[in-house]
Amino acid sequence: MTTIKKINFGQNGPLVSKLGLGCMRMSSVWGGPTNDETESVATIHAALDNGINFLNTGDFYGAGHNELLVGKAVKGRRSDAFISVKFGAIFYNGQMLGLDLRPSAIKNFISYSLVRLGMDYIDLYQPCRLDGSVPVEDVIGTIADLIKEGKVRHLGVSEITADQLRQANSIYPVSALEIGYSLADRQIEADLLPTAKELGVSVVAFANTAEGLLTGDMKAPLPEGNYHSHFSRFQGENLIRNLEKVELLKQMAKDKGFTPTQLAIAWVNVQGKHIMPLVSMSRRSRLPENTAAMDITFTTEELDTLNKHFAVGEILGSTYLQR
Numbered sequence: 013m014t015t016i017k018k019i020n021f022g023q024n025g026p027l028v029s030k031l032g033l034g035c036m037r038m039s040s041v042w043g044g045p046t047n048d049e050t051e052s053v054a055t056i057h058a059a060l061d062n063g064i065n066f067l068n069t070g071d072f073y074g075a076g077h078n079e080l081l082v083g084k085a086v087k088g089r090r091s092d093a094f095i096s097v098k099f100g101a102i103f104y105n106g107q108m109l110g111l112d113l114r115p116s117a118i119k120n121f122i123s124y125s126l127v128r129l130g131m132d133y134i135d136l137y138q139p140c141r142l143d144g145s146v147p148v149e150d151v152i153g154t155i156a157d158l159i160k161e162g163k164v165r166h167l168g169v170s171e172i173t174a175d176q177l178r179q180a181n182s183i184y185p186v187s188a189l190e191i192g193y194s195l196a197d198r199q200i201e202a203d204l205l206p207t208a209k210e211l212g213v214s215v216v217a218f219a220n221t222a223e224g225l226l227t228g229d230m231k232a233p234l235p236e237g238n239y240h241s242h243f244s245r246f247q248g249e250n251l252i253r254n255l256e257k258v259e260l261l262k263q264m265a266k267d268k269g270f271t272p273t274q275l276a277i278a279w280v281n282v283q284g285k286h287i288m289p290l291v292s293m294s295r296r297s298r299l300p301e302n303t304a305a306m307d308i309t310f311t312t313e314e315l316d317t318l319n320k321h322f323a324v325g326e327i328l329g330s331t332y333l334q335r
Contacts, residue, residue: 016063016303019285021094022187023212025166026135028094030281031306032066032216033059034292035082039074040106046074047294049081056085058296060092062303068190068216068290070098070140071125079128087130096136096216097125098170098190113139113146115154122163136188138168148179156184168216174207181211188214190290192333195261195279195322196222196254202324209286217283218290221276223331225254228262228272245329253328260321270308274301278308279318 018027038052056067067086069078079097086093099121102109118139125134137158139151158164166187169180180186189208191200197219208215221227223240232251240246245254258272265272280289291302310318 016306018063018065019214019288021136021214022166022185025187025214026094028066028214028288029064030288031064031303032068032096032288032290033064034218034290035067035069035078035294036073037292038081038294039078041073041103046077051296052081052294053085055293055296055299056082057089058299059293060086060089062299064303065092065094066096066216066288066290067093068096068098068218070101071121071128072099072101072103072140075103076124076128079125083129083131090131094135095129095131096138096168096188096190097129097134098138098140099125100139100141111139111141111143111145113142113151115146115150118151118154119158122158126163133162134164136166136168137164138170138188138190141171142169142176142180148176149183152180152183159184172204174203177204177207177211177213181213186211186213188216190216190218192219193217193280193283193287194220194222194226195276195318196225196327197331197333198322198324205284209284213286215284215287216290217280217287218292219333220280220289220291221273222327225327226258226261226272226276228258228265230255230258243329243331245327245331247329250329257321257326261318264314264318268308270305271301274305274308277302277305278310279315281306281308282310282315 016029016031019030021028038047040046069082100111100113102112137155155167167184168188169186170190224230234241244250261272265275277289
């Protein structure tokens, strides 16, 4: 299995793995079943053993279950792991009710997170979004205070605009931006990615397969009750057309001897040394394929073909990434 390389996080920041492990799917977030905990813990251990030290979780993943799981998995191996925690979302019965970004709420959130994780500090702490309900100065300023107190090491932000990133960074240096990014979701290339690069902010890129669209496994129509059906990208003629676009990726993957998923991850990986693909896994069996994707290279012609074929606007319909 490939041993993952390390990169500096932010400007002169700590060394983190170029591939991150998203732990969300190890818990029930949207009301679905919880994965086998023994296998989830074993997956985290296998990731750490192969150099993946960036573990992404959230205090609202499974109502705290995910943090408990991650804490259990890294117990005795704290120095091997770089823990990223998102906060701010309020869930009830598997439904998101909104955000709470008040300073008092943030202090409450981190107190519970530290207990669930069994840790004295969190490496990267970030609001899951910024919705304008609380001044950015108050949100970022509170995290800055937590850094001064030693409860947090680095500031992160998630799913924000370029202007919000500049504002946050002017208050306290932002180490990382977590954002959806894939061949099918490239809107952030216009302003957000250049802004992050200009400011020296690392990018943690999730949804590399565009919520499964780029895996090559999706078929139209989707099964009844499938959560993708809420988004126009996966509905009716949009889905049929979008899956036709994915055929080129499937053929290129076949020609190169890889899977479409591997190529989707690899494309994100080669977009910049400061960009980390964040891949959700809950089974050890997924690790070899996903880590091998980090060694895939593209010719200039292949990249040109992909970039033209999957240019902005070529994938029809929206998903939650285009909020």
